[in-house]
Amino acid sequence: MTLNARELMDRLVGFPTVSRDSNLELIDFVEGYLDGLGVKSTRVPSEDGTKAALYAHVGPQIEGGVVLSGHTDVVPVDGQAWDTDPFVVTEREGKLFGRGTCDMKGFDALALSAVPLALERGIKRPLQIALSYDEEVGCTGAPPMIDHMVSMGLPRADTVLVGEPSMMKIVTGHKGSIGYNMHFRGFEVHSSLAPTGVSAVMMAAKLINWANEVNDENAAKPVGEIAADFVPPYTTLHVGTISGGTAQNITAKDCHFGFDFRIVPGEDIAEWDARFMAKVAELEAEMKSVRPEAGITAEQYFHVPGLAPESDGKAEALVRRLTGENASNVVSYGTEAGQFQERGYSAVICGPGDIAQAHQPNEFVSVEQFQQGEAFIARLVDMLAE
Numbered sequence: 001m002t003l004n005a006r007e008l009m010d011r012l013v014g015f016p017t018v019s020r021d022s023n024l025e026l027i028d029f030v031e032g033y034l035d036g037l038g039v040k041s042t043r044v045p046s047e048d049g050t051k052a053a054l055y056a057h058v059g060p061q062i063e064g065g066v067v068l069s070g071h072t073d074v075v076p077v078d079g080q081a082w083d084t085d086p087f088v089v090t091e092r093e094g095k096l097f098g099r100g101t102c103d104m105k106g107f108d109a110l111a112l113s114a115v116p117l118a119l120e121r122g123i124k125r126p127l128q129i130a131l132s133y134d135e136e137v138g139c140t141g142a143p144p145m146i147d148h149m150v151s152m153g154l155p156r157a158d159t160v161l162v163g164e165p166s167m168m169k170i171v172t173g174h175k176g177s178i179g180y181n182m183h184f185r186g187f188e189v190h191s192s193l194a195p196t197g198v199s200a201v202m203m204a205a206k207l208i209n210w211a212n213e214v215n216d217e218n219a220a221k222p223v224g225e226i227a228a229d230f231v232p233p234y235t236t237l238h239v240g241t242i243s244g245g246t247a248q249n250i251t252a253k254d255c256h257f258g259f260d261f262r263i264v265p266g267e268d269i270a271e272w273d274a275r276f277m278a279k280v281a282e283l284e285a286e287m288k289s290v291r292p293e294a295g296i297t298a299e300q301y302f303h304v305p306g307l308a309p310e311s312d313g314k315a316e317a318l319v320r321r322l323t324g325e326n327a328s329n330v331v332s333y334g335t336e337a338g339q340f341q342e343r344g345y346s347a348v349i350c351g352p353g354d355i356a357q358a359h360q361p362n363e364f365v366s367v368e369q370f371q372q373g374e375a376f377i378a379r380l381v382d383m384l385a386e
């Protein structure tokens with residue numbers, strides 16, 4: 001049975017694929033739906049088997065096609081005040097409410113709706129669908145999927161369109177990012193004897209203060225040509241959560257926090273990683289000079305390359321042809337577009353909805369934006385059939 005884009009979105013949103021949970025029921029549905037259309041798909045399971053990415057190829061077995069890429073996971077709804085069931089699409093006042101309607105099951109539905117259109121039109125250039133997992137926790141599910149697409153000899157596409165919410169405007173660049181789970185291990189003594197112990201909290205504060213200093217340093221630098229379009233137009237360091245300590249009169253034994261970078265295209269993520277780890281090593285040496293048992297663990301849990309604007313990029317040219325838009329846009333959030341680009345694909349972002357709605361209670365995509373997305377998909381299929 002063929003489903004239209006809205007029916008597909010209803011089905012996809014109905015799967016509560018919060019990143020902490022499995023997405024396999026959704027993948028089962030997509031695989032079965034494509035199989036019913038006569039389209040074979042390929043799963044790429046996670047290491048523990050609880051999740052999977054999926055990709056499919058429609059049309060002739062030749063290079064030069066288009067990949068429609070989206071993620072299947074969503075952020076939690078815990079603690080959010082929703083007026084409707086977040087896992088049921090509810091239409092009201094020209095808006096489609098539900099977790100993922102904007103970010104980004106709405107686009108996933110549009111991508112899947114392109115398949116029967118492509119089969120009906122008899123496209124001359126391939127259409128490929130790529131659905132990943134764990135985008136919301138560091139874009140960790142897309143790289144093994146992309147690598148599998150390449151290693152298994154899938155005909156290489158010219159263009160990747162990542163459908164993150166951009167109000168159907170073309171986005172040609174985004175910042176890269178790296179994130180670390182930090183654990184400072186101190187040595188407990190009574191706070192009256194603080195110099196004989198090591199406070200994990202106070203040593204962690206030194207690293208956090210370093211982040212503030214580097215942010216000030218970056219803000220004061222001349223702005224590069226690529227960075228100029230970003231807000232802010234420089235690389236930023238950030239700590240969003242922290243916990244540690246046992247009591248006010250005891251030097252803290254442990255301190256845990258997250259530490260991340262948002263890196264403008266043109267700057268080397270590896271260089272920032274090296275600079276960060278050098279600072280961590282410096283602080284760890286200071287801690288160990290007091291108590292050898294003390295130390296620091298920095299576990300990198302995501303690494304997302306930036307998306308750099310391409311000179312005469314095929315993806316950009318295609319989307320401009322489909323939308324008629326001449327402006328260029330960049331964003332500070334990360335996507336799998338940079339991961340596709342890192343592997344030699346031409347990539348841009350273009351999808352329905354406003355990123356301001358992503359992750360919010362009462363998340364929605366407007367009916368108008370969704371309809372613009374449907375028209376975009378129809379024009380894309382027409383172009384592939386030329």
